[in-house]
Amino acid sequence: MSRMDEIDAATRTEIEAAAFRRLQKHLMEDRPDVQNIDLMNLAGFCRNCLARWTQEAAAERGLEMTKDEAREAYYGMPYDQWRDTHQTEATEATRAAFDAAQKHEASEG
Secondary structure, three states, X not given: OXXXXXXXXXXXXXXXXXXXXXXXXXXXXXXXXXXXXXXXXXXXXXXXXXHHHHHHHHHHOOOOOOHHHXXXXXXXXXXXXXXXXXXXXXXXXXXXXXHHHHHHHHXXX
């Protein structure tokens, strides 16, 4: 049993939410240079995944949130603005790694 299993549900949710906010700050403020495709290649998720998971969590609670609204909530600005400010062109090697990872994931799923 982990220490988190011993904590009441409300406190656990607060701790998990704080950790999520710290991850968001890290990706948005501390490391905006890390590209989404690099995150996908290394970790299998990116900022857009986190925004989508936010949208899905809202839907599970009966709240409507569009893809654009979820991205703006996560990015702190419209996604197009973030992309124009921070996103760089992916290299051929990065794209090839992404394509290979997607094929591998599809074959496992």
